[in-house]
Each structure stands twice: as structure tokens, then as C-alpha cells.
Amino acid sequence: MTMNITAIPVLSGSRGLLGHVAEMREDRLTLLRRAARELDDIGRLRFLHRHVLLLNTPALVHEVLVEKAKSFDKPLATRVSLTPLVGDGLLSSKTDTRWRRRRRIVAPLFSHAESARFGEVMVHSAVQVASRWNEGAVIPVMREATRIAMAVITACLFSTEDLELADTISKPLTGALEWTGHYGTSPAMMGQLVAHNLLRGLSRRLDGSAAARLEKLGAWLEQPFLVPGARTSAMRADLARIEERLLPLVTARRAAGGTKSDLLELLLRACEQEGHLSDRELRDEVVTFFVAGNETTASGITWALSLLDRNPAVLSALEREVDALGGRRPTVEDLPRLALCAQAFKEALRLYPPIYLFARESVEDVVIGRYHVPAGTSVYIAPYMIHRDPALYPDPERFDPARFTPEAEAARPRLAWMPFGAGPRVCVGAAFAHLEGTLVLATLLQRFRFERVEDRPVDPLPFITLRPAWDLPMRVRRREPIPG
């Protein structure tokens, strides 16, 4: 028998009219950790009069993202707050035929066939960035990892070698992402959601031209309200700087023509085919891949290096693994010999999943678990929370890459580990990111040991991604590879 969602327990901490709004804005990781402890399989959060479901088991997440994916889509708040930065790109668009077509356009690039070429670029980029580090220097690890990730994306997807790009573009990218995170939980967004829901309810009851007029008004509410002020001006300036650096890559390739096999080529070819991709869509995809593929992977690598420093026995095992390569650069063929590096990267993504929280909205009435979920209900999926379930990961705060041996992984339910999401909207760059994390870690650990210079705990900063709260300074010590 199914129950109404009002039977789902509300998480503690709901205050007055606003409910969980303040905690969600100010301390959402504490809220998620508390939810992991308090909730059984599902709970409810309250934002003003709206209730959002919070899933707490891999089985329920599988139902929403995979089994009943057709009944869910990206929610309005996600789409609206990402609009200025990535427009209607792959990451933010509705799951419709346009999205399907664009996913098909980029798919060939993420096929297995490209991985050897990408692997070489990933290792080369890490070597290039690391070649600037002097023995004993203190480096800002997050910034350097971002340099590597940006060099990788620029070379693999745009066939351009540009180590300086990160210096000019990371700040505006982070600024624009901060704006996105802020707008997504702002009073303006809350107001838009309330009005949008009201209009949707009304238009269902009307027909003819009155319903059509309400639909139009609803579409208008699917844009962010850019209230003039310092925050909006800063965001616009960030966007201008991002476009100033990225769009010339497109113009230059258009002028040169060419037969490079990269993302830009696939997008430009689709542009040439009538109706496949407009110039605006091309811009949105270019920015989307920069946004989606940089800070995420860079955070994963940074967290892994920080965690390894605090776990010397694990670090020694990884160093023995990379030293067995005898000092030569790792390649894709070495992956079976780099199992510990891969496991350490996975464990870092478990503890600090860069996309720690994402959402869906039901587009029709649907049954999830024991509950009847009406159309228009928002559902939160929090890898940060599921990854800390002691039933799935005993002693969950402990860093232990052995949780990702093939046997240990097979013993857990599917989606116990889900940093890349699942179902039709699963991260298109998941295999790419996994390859990058493993090969970059191996390359760096071959050459350097990374030592934390401050004892204070590294706080995760939950905006759009879960990055370390500061650039994480670490001292680099050159290593002599021990021939294996």
C-alpha cells in the first residue's frame, strides 16, 4: 500500500516559516550529516511551504535516477541558476529531444577508443605543471590541480595547449559558480518557485487561451531575475571574462577549418548541419565542458593528496605501486598496475564527492518506495550523505582505499558509490575523470611527496562543488623513483 508523502518524517531543525532555508544556505553539510544519522530511508526538508524529499538509500536513488528516470527531470531551480553561466547546455537542460541530440553529438569523444590519446595528454599536462615546482616549495594544491585539469580539458577537447588559461579563467569560473550556488537558494529563486507552482496549478484547471497565457508567464519565470547590484555586476564581469578567453578558441578553429578529432570539431560539424546546433548552443556547450570538467576533477585530486598525507601507510603503498613503473611515465596500458591509485581516487570521491548534492523534480505522479509522489515534487540526492552511511561503509569518516577492491565493491549494493550520478543524466565525462584522476595521481606521486604545512583540518566548502575551503598549501619534496 502506498502512502502520501506527508507521512514522511520531516528532518529536525525546521524553523518557523522558513523551515530549513537558513541551514541549507549556511551549513548544509551539517544538515546532511544529521540527516544521515536521523533518517531511515527517506526524509522531508521544508523550504517555506515547499517540501523536498531527501533520499537516504541507494535503492531509492536507483528508483529515481534509473528505473523511473522518465518520471523525473532537472528541477527549475537548477536550470534557472545555471542559465547565465551554461545557458541551456548539456548539464542544465531538460531531458528532452534536444538534450538527447546533443548527448549523441558529444558521445564519440568519450568512447573507449579515445582513452589512450587522452591518457597521454593527462600525464603530459601533469608533468608540465609539476615541472614548475621547486624542491621544498609550498604550492597551493587546489590551484595547481585546477591548472592541470584545465590544461587537460583544453588539450583533449579543444586541441589547444595553454597552461596559462587556468590563471585567467579559474577565478571568474569560481565566481560565476558561487553566484549560481547563491541564486539557487536565494529568496528570489524561492519566490520564482512559488509563483511557478501556482501558475502550473492554475493552468491545469484552465484551457484555451487563458491556459496558453499562463504557460507563457510560466516560461518567463524560468529565467533568473538579475536584480541590479554588486553581486549581479560581478557575475556579469565574470561571464565576460570567461567568454573573452573561450570564444576565441571557437573563432580560431572556424577560421582555420581542420580535421582535429576533438569536442570542438564535433560541435562545429553539428553547427554546419542545419538545425543540429545553433551558435548559442555551441557557446553553451563550450562553457559547459569547462565548468563540468575542471573544478570537479581538480577537487578530487586535491582531496586525494590531502588524505594521503594524513595516511602514511596508504601513501607508502601507492608510492611502491608507482615506483614499480621504474620511473617512466604512466600510460593507459599501465592502469591494471595502478589499482591503488584508482582506489585512492575513488575513496577521495566517496568522502568528498565534488557534486555532493543534486536534485530532480517529478514531472508526473509516481510511486517511489512506499510513497505516492505527486507531480512537481523536488527530490534531493546527496552522494555526501549516502557515502557516509555506516551500513555501507563501516567507520565512514576513515580514508581507506581498500573499500574499492573489486571484491569490496561487488559486496555493496549498486549506487552505494555515485559521485557521477546515474541513469540517462549520468556524468558524460565519468570515465574521462576516472582516467584523469588515476593517471595524474600516479604521475605526481612518482615525482613528489606532498606534505601539509598547516595542522588545521581542511574544511570542505559546499557551493556547487565540494572544494577545499582554501587553496590547500602543501610542501612538495622531490622523490627518486625506485626501479621496481
Ligand code: HEM
Ligand atoms: C571527478 C570529476 C567529476 C564528477 C564528480 C562529476 C559529477 C557529475 C555528476 C554527479 C553529474 C550529474 C548531475 C545530475 O545528474 O544532475 C555530471 C554531469 C555531467 N558531467 Fe561530470 N563530473 C566530473 C567530471 C566531468 C568531466 C571531466 C567532464 C567533461 C569532460 C564532465 C562533464 C559532465 C557533463 C557534460 C554533464 C551533464 C551530462 C548530462 O546531463 O547529459 N564531468 N557530472
